[in-house]
Amino acid sequence: MTLPTELLREVVLFLLNEPNLQTLQASLEGFGVPVKPEWEIISSFSICSRTFRALALEGWFWTLRVKHPEDLVDESLIFPEIKTSWTRELHCVFSETCYNVLWNIDDFKHLRKIRFDLRTSRALNDSELLTSDRRLPFSNLTSTITELDLRGSSWPSPFITQSISNTFPSLKTLRMRQGMIWCGLCHTCSVPQFKEPGPEFIVYSDIRGLPVSLSYLGEIYLHWLQRHYSQTLSSLSNLQSIHLTVGNLASGETILRTGDSNNDIFWSGECDSCMALLYQDDTFRQQWVSKKQSFLDNPEFLKPPQLEKVEWVFWRLTSEDVHEYWEEISDTEGDDEAVGQQTHGNNDEKQDEVST
Numbered sequence: 001m002t003l004p005t006e007l008l009r010e011v012v013l014f015l016l017n018e019p020n021l022q023t024l025q026a027s028l029e030g031f032g033v034p035v036k037p038e039w040e041i042i043s044s045f046s047i048c049s050r051t052f053r054a055l056a057l058e059g060w061f062w063t064l065r066v067k068h069p070e071d072l073v074d075e076s077l078i079f080p081e082i083k084t085s086w087t088r089e090l091h092c093v094f095s096e097t098c099y100n101v102l103w104n105i106d107d108f109k110h111l112r113k114i115r116f117d118l119r120t121s122r123a124l125n126d127s128e129l130l131t132s133d134r135r136l137p138f139s140n141l142t143s144t145i146t147e148l149d150l151r152g153s154s155w156p157s158p159f160i161t162q163s164i165s166n167t168f169p170s171l172k173t174l175r176m177r178q179g180m181i182w183c184g185l186c187h188t189c190s191v192p193q194f195k196e197p198g199p200e201f202i203v204y205s206d207i208r209g210l211p212v213s214l215s216y217l218g219e220i221y222l223h224w225l226q227r228h229y230s231q232t233l234s235s236l237s238n239l240q241s242i243h244l245t246v247g248n249l250a251s252g253e254t255i256l257r258t259g260d261s262n263n264d265i266f267w268s269g270e271c272d273s274c275m276a277l278l279y280q281d282d283t284f285r286q287q288w289v290s291k292k293q294s295f296l297d298n299p300e301f302l303k304p305p306q307l308e309k310v311e312w313v314f315w316r317l318t319s320e321d322v323h324e325y326w327e328e329i330s331d332t333e334g335d336d337e338a339v340g341q342q343t344h345g346n347n348d349e350k351q352d353e354v355s356t
């Protein structure tokens with residue numbers, strides 16, 4: 001008995017592109033590592049017949065991983081179908097060789113998602129990553145791209161989320177994975193710290209949980225850096241979910257556990273130092289938490305209008321990880337806002353070959 005080609009196609013695409021839950025929980029060491037399986041898994045299948053080979057190639061190139069913008073020019077792609085019909089997800093690995101070069105994704109007719117891994121050996125200046133008009137370095141984007149997975153931002157300030165809004169206006173899903181998060185109270189980045197063991201994940205619905213800024217809620221707007229994700233992402237009218245994966249340095253004083261019932265402080269990115277200092281004032285803490293909770297109902301505050309879910313996922317870091325991180329920062333020069341890129345440093349290059 002022979003399966004119809006269409007059914008066989010569905011099976012092949014599912015097996016090669018099924019979301020890997022373990023990968024979704026990946027640690028920082030996963031940066032730059034592709035999620036697609038090895039070609040050897042389907043190499044035997046691909047040589048069984050002409051039909052099987054076509055299905056194998058389509059499934060294999062569903063996700064295309066490249067390490068330089070030049071990998072996207074027609075001369076570098078061995079099959080024209082990669083652009084015209086096969087590829088749905090583009091995985092771009094940004095390194096020092098990519099400075100000041102745009103990733104031109106013209107002619108990718110069915111692209112839905114871009115994963116953008118920042119893998120440089122030192123801190124990035126904004127000018128090395130972003131274009132002069134504050135966009136991520138892509139050109140010829142289309143409205144079919146509804147998901148972005150940005151990994152390895154060394155300083156995930158509102159400047160970065162503003163550049164995301166400027167670059168991908170049609171996003172429905174935004175994923176960001178990095179060690180640190182921007183604190184809405186002190187307006188700087190740090191690795192989240194909680195009292196042992198800290199949470200594994202927390203999930204908010206109805207737009208709650210989106211990081212906001214003290215200066216904004218306090219109506220003392222002075223500088224764009226005192227904005228927060230809520231404002232900088234507000235122009236994304238189709239954005240439905242935000243998934244933030246950040247570190248957890250289990251050496252803080254803040255008590256937060258997995259699950260809604262253990263989150264009376266309504267945590268949304270505040271650093272442990274701010275909470276230890278400011279939450280001693282019960283009046284301040286109650287007003288701050290109340291403002292965050294009422295954020296949903298106040299039409300004066302900017303936020304993505306369709307946002308339904310904000311998910312925080314945490315992975316455990318050690319003090320050695322952070323020490324190594326700051327050593328890397330101290331080795332960098334220049335821009336005060338450019339903080340060390342490789343939080344953990346030891347990003348072994350497991351897959352050196354471009355997956356084409």
Ligand SMILES: [Zn+2]
Nearest residue numbers: 183186271274
């Ligand atoms: Zn803070």
